Amino acid sequence: MTHISVTVDGTAYEDEVEPRLLLVHYLRDRLGLTGTPIGCDTSNCGACTVELDGVSVKSCTVLAVQADGSEVTTVQGLAPDGEWTPLQRAFHERHALQCGYCTPGMLMAARDLLRENPHPSPEEVRRALEGNLCRCTGYQNIVRAVLSAAEESDGSGATGERSAASAQEVTA
């Protein structure tokens, strides 16, 4: 057993874990944070994406011991006061999900993109979500949602000219 201290969604935890325990299993089975799903066995699907010290990682491809001393944010930490972030609202408003299985990972990956690149083009959004698979939506509305969240955080509003222009680009 190895001792770890890790902060998850603002709460500090101290635990003894087996070195082979995956971060995603630690989150789900030990901490009960089942908002982060597991979608594959090959590190491909991205459903398990969380933030580790401020950057997106696939939590099925990180050991819990590797997160020792780190800060983890899961989808459950995005709206601590119950008030959705612009990104979450945009996913809702733009119908960016059907079954919702990919959504936690999509939100975390999109958050990562918008932090590095607050004004992405539709092509940049697609590239940034390359590691996140969705079996339902066909991605169009996910891309629209990320673009509209970018505009909203921008203060330029979700219905201005830019929004119309980028919606056109997406469908083109």
Place this chain on the structure above:
Amino acid sequence: MIPPAFDYVRPAGVEEAVRALADAGEDAKVLAGGQSLLPLLRLRLAFPELVVDVGRIPELRGVREDGDTLVIGALTTHHDVVHDPLVRRHAGLLAQATEAVADPAVRHRGTLGGSLAHADPAGDLPAVALALDAELVAQGPGGRRAIPAREFFTDYLQTTLAPDELLVEIRVPKRDGWGFRYEKFARVAQSWAMVGVAALVRRDDGHIAEARVGLTNMGATPLRATAAEEALAGAGDAGAVARAAESAAEGTRPSRDASASPEYRAHLARVLTKRAVLAAAGMG
């Protein structure tokens, strides 16, 4: 799946890591970014008794200059390589190819050293290291040694690294003024290269003075397209480049898998070499 049980140590420095590896013998595995090792463990394709996590050794991370050479710490992540101003200025080919690796989350964890030590012939960076004539520096119980990239890769997933050696840095000769292009052909987004071509071109007076071409996934190891490189010397227009690229698959032994036959891979190598060299030479 759940990985098999193993012991775990997280050494604070290189010497401590090498000692841990030497004490454990064949049954230890280095853990860098874990983006290749953890999938293998999860699928129970590897059973190390000891995992030596070198991910927190600060001196293994980062990029510095040493005269005409860039020195890249083995633990520098793909993400940091892509964004590093020195890499972008002096080894643009490496930055461009690294951007084609996997996806952003994998690039946040995966490392340059891990990609080279893993030696997957479908990995994008081994062929780039060959084209750049990089040198890989390993540290073992007896000290350091520098291994030219062309001697480093010995077989499928095999390198000259001994079990108690740690890859510590990658030395890349600066290629200022050379044109470059990494062409990756993949079936879908985020997937491994069916074939990849890394081209570096030095032009002189409108002609190609020298070309270096590395091939991804054209055999059990990354390869140089030596016949094409020779034929490219002196090429002055797109037609000459296209003719030279016809020999890109010479001497290669590409594999067959669900997505491509050896013949198709040879075809891809020729087409991608033409595209990569034309782009690198600014003739495209």
